Amino acid sequence: MSLLKELDERDVANTGEELHRFATDLYPICRSITGDGIRRTLALIGSRVPLQTVEVSTGTPVFDWTVPKEWNIRDAYIADSGGKRLVDFQQCNLHVMNYSAPVHATMPLSDLRPHLFTIPKHPDWIPYRTSYYKEDWGFCLSHNQMLALDNGDYEVCIDSTLQDGYLTYGECCLAGRSSDEVLISCHSCHPSLANDNLSGLTVATLLAQLLSERDLRYSYRFLFIPGTIGAITWLARNREAVGRIRHGLVLTCIGDTGGFHYKKSRRGDAEIDRAAAHILIHCSKSPQILEFSPYGYDERQYCSPGFNLPVGCLMRSVWGSFPEYHTSADNLEFIRPVQLAESLRMCAAILDVLEDNRRYCNLSPYCEPELGRRNLYRSTGGNEIGMETHARLWVLNLSDGEHSLLDIAERSGVPFSAISEAAKLLCQNGLLSIVPDDSTGGTTPSQAWHEGTLQRS
Amino acid sequence: MSLLKELDERDVANTGEELHRFATDLYPICRSITGDGIRRTLALIGSRVPLQTVEVSTGTPVFDWTVPKEWNIRDAYIADSGGKRLVDFQQCNLHVMNYSAPVHATMPLSDLRPHLFTIPKHPDWIPYRTSYYKEDWGFCLSHNQMLALDNGDYEVCIDSTLQDGYLTYGECCLAGRSSDEVLISCHSCHPSLANDNLSGLTVATLLAQLLSERDLRYSYRFLFIPGTIGAITWLARNREAVGRIRHGLVLTCIGDTGGFHYKKSRRGDAEIDRAAAHILIHCSKSPQILEFSPYGYDERQYCSPGFNLPVGCLMRSVWGSFPEYHTSADNLEFIRPVQLAESLRMCAAILDVLEDNRRYCNLSPYCEPELGRRNLYRSTGGNEIGMETHARLWVLNLSDGEHSLLDIAERSGVPFSAISEAAKLLCQNGLLSIVPDDSTGGTTPSQAWHEGTLQRS
């Protein structure tokens, strides 16, 4: 049974609620690219799927970069002269510029102001800002909060530590029949932001749960990593593993109500690119297939020229394109159970294509075989045939060892699921055989057929 | 002279009438996939063109299929208790489900009804139904006829035989200078249906007549065969001949008033695909070029993966897409002399492309030759040049031994006929030579030109 069918036999509403509940558990944690926030996040993921947590020391060189210091934070606030907290990290962890160095001082507003970030256009929202690679500190607050500040002195406190420690990431590996791998990667470094990227973390976790109970063609590797530096660190530590990655997906911003977007890998025509495009076009409303660009999330690293991995990025609304992006409005109301569940379904359907996409060989390639005799055709001449029969005819016609099922689905316009069903049925009826995965080189069936029979006179 | 020109020098109206008269002669015959109906049809075709009739015994294995029993019918009717024929095969041979097993019984309407076929949407039309591969019997009648039947008993008689015998098909072979062949195939198994496929049979017959009087580059093979099983039988018996087929056309539904449709071969870019598309686009109104699909007429068999022959299908209205399809309304009024003649013209123009499509070599490839000196250019500078001159410039420019005339026609947008005329004229003027058909491998003219003159310093 396909992964999608298995999923659809569950209660979709329940699946959506489960995803949203998991996001709700993860939401309050103050994550960053290093530190305890990400450790607590991985612990919650690890309670659901087998997860290996990896700690890499500060200062470790990773390609052109260096693993940064570990950041932890206990408290932060701006208080007025009466000690009243006007901006309070305990209420919302976005209030602190992520990765802020510690500070404790009293200063007039004029000194404080360069450290304050707001969004004048959305005066009630708190922005999300980071300063990973330049030591600095700052507060993010709503524009209305800032307007209410008078010219007095303020107590400013960020009770954080920025010191040698570790960069932490999680890895969930599921063994399949082949050592060839599918990579699913999502960044886990953002604090209380829901679509970016609790949506990706929760969907990936449930996907791993589902796959862990199945007999798999491919091995799967799920990465829960801090953005950019996490992907770079993983790649630097796993150069030998990279060669096994056959397909990959970065998951982000997949909980909102926007239509699906798939950004292609650098290769542009990788199997994952074609599988994702096929599924989005057949199974979702007004999807958009985007060309690769070197700006984005961690596909940037996987698709750097030295690796050039076939890794694309699945989104609903594209990061950066919606006003709630990187603000406090990207909250638990912004992501919905229905959309989370539908995103999980879309991932499942894409993985179904990867798992089932093979080449077959028609065992009766000269003319059509007599399908009617095998009850694979309608019996009274004169009526139209249905999609199942069309799918069978297409699979027979193009199964020459050169066309994969995805090739056939693309050329015929018939959904991959129907093509795949037809191939199984035709195999059962002795009309088709699987071409082994490693059959490269040598004579193709199509060449053999023609050499045997069609020599020119 | 091109075949199209030869045809156009005749009286087109006369040609149309001749085609329609021939269809009228063939119309009353009750054809099926086997039996005397097809024999009588072939006899009439054989009175016009040299035709070899082939008989293949029932039970002969042909790939995955078996040659079926021979079916013949003398009479069939449904009569009321007073002996009055209410449904009468003698009035229209569509009234019997084609290939019906014999039956003679009296039965109440309730028993008869599962054996009756009508078209409620077109209550005056009789449908066409077959049951070739499941032994059964039935009557086809107008919906109004069925509504008039009361609940009494009916005498039901189908005086048919279904027994060992032969499958019969006709083959007309015309030898050309090359043993490479063009295949024209049309199904001849349908009873009184005009567009499907007396249109194909009659146009193919006249095409064969025309070609038989000409000096031909290719050899031609016309097949008049029962649909599906006939094509399979021919392919099974002629596996060695298949390798000689360079181009092929299935002709069906080419007598109605619809615009032309050409369905490409499985290859999609075969010379026949390009030739047919070029001619339809240049010579007919609102033509449609359709992608290959494995569902259709006998191109299904020719394009099965073990053969993958370059065979497309020429139609006006696409079978199955017009309401008269497979009903008594597909009659002699549904096909028109004008359209039949125009379809013959279109076939002739396509064959002209195949016959004349060669590669040439410019004998004066460095700069343009001086056409004015040879009266091949206008003499006073400053005026525009006409299509003939454009055609000459294009042929000279692209005749590097790599581009065929069809390549040149496609790239230039100039009709193939003008390109072909230009090539002949330039040959006569010593500016062009033919590249022999079998010149493959070795140095192309274009390579030789550049090696000789353009070595890098």
Place this chain on the structure above:
Amino acid sequence: MSLLKELDERDVANTGEELHRFATDLYPICRSITGDGIRRTLALIGSRVPLQTVEVSTGTPVFDWTVPKEWNIRDAYIADSGGKRLVDFQQCNLHVMNYSAPVHATMPLSDLRPHLFTIPKHPDWIPYRTSYYKEDWGFCLSHNQMLALDNGDYEVCIDSTLQDGYLTYGECCLAGRSSDEVLISCHSCHPSLANDNLSGLTVATLLAQLLSERDLRYSYRFLFIPGTIGAITWLARNREAVGRIRHGLVLTCIGDTGGFHYKKSRRGDAEIDRAAAHILIHCSKSPQILEFSPYGYDERQYCSPGFNLPVGCLMRSVWGSFPEYHTSADNLEFIRPVQLAESLRMCAAILDVLEDNRRYCNLSPYCEPELGRRNLYRSTGGNEIGMETHARLWVLNLSDGEHSLLDIAERSGVPFSAISEAAKLLCQNGLLSIVPDDSTGGTTPSQAWHEGTLQRS
């Protein structure tokens, strides 16, 4: 500094005026395909750029053609019986059919009329006519002038000579670091016609002036030649030089107010075709990219199949498409300083692409290098990045030794100039190295990266 920037640092209005003044100097000269008109034209060009003038004797065979006689003219007129000049070469050199044989006779209007050419649709304009390859004589006049002629006798005088002499052309060669050449060709055979082709002559001359002061990657060859026979003569005499031509442009009709048109070379995807299309699309309003056709200006000869050089044609309004074409209305008002200067800019931008289009190799190909550390990235996370940063990311991502900067510009949609700037900056920062021009064959960087690290397990 790019050629375009150098040009833009000058006063564009001044450049336009300079071009127009030069055209004004050249305008009165009565040029033809041979003779003193072209010699005087080359002398004026030669006063600005180093120019070699070549004289080829009448009767010299040049491929399929022969160098024609030299034509010179002192005077020509039609006078009435009272000796009054009604049509006077001294007033406009278009009045004589170019290359007219000498004549001096008195004749009635009826005998004269077959030798008169007018444009009834534009009754005040004088047409431009030639008769190079058929010895003849004629007068061109406004339609109104002709209507005013009564039936009396006329003195007809063309004081021309048509005798053995020379065909003259000019060649300006600028040596670059490579012996590979860029060819700029413009025809210099038209008399008082401004857009066709004083526009091409003047822009080419200033372009040569600009280039002569620069350090050049390519060598440049500017040809100032009579149309058709001049190009044929040059090609016949320079077969060994042809192999050095890597890119070429024919310049004509680039002074009017029409939008830019670029007609591709016969190859269709040559670097010059892509460079010109890129620049026109990014830097001009509503440009048109035209497919190659073998009819046109001297690209016909360069793109003849024996040469097949990568030479396209840059125009504003396409020759033959505007009513003023080949009439006295193609005068000094028809070309404008602003448009001439803009055409020079466009040529400069195209040459900048050719000069700077190289392949580079990313020296930090595994993941992105840390641009922030090098001040090549914005420092605060959460804001958008600008086009400069996008250009850097694209150059890094695609610099695998296989993509040229033009490939990168095309794929990214970022202007070539920004891509080229990014490449220079990344080289300065040690992140990129140039792939030598002659590095063909062997292992590409991209192959080396993958062999070293990505062996399959």
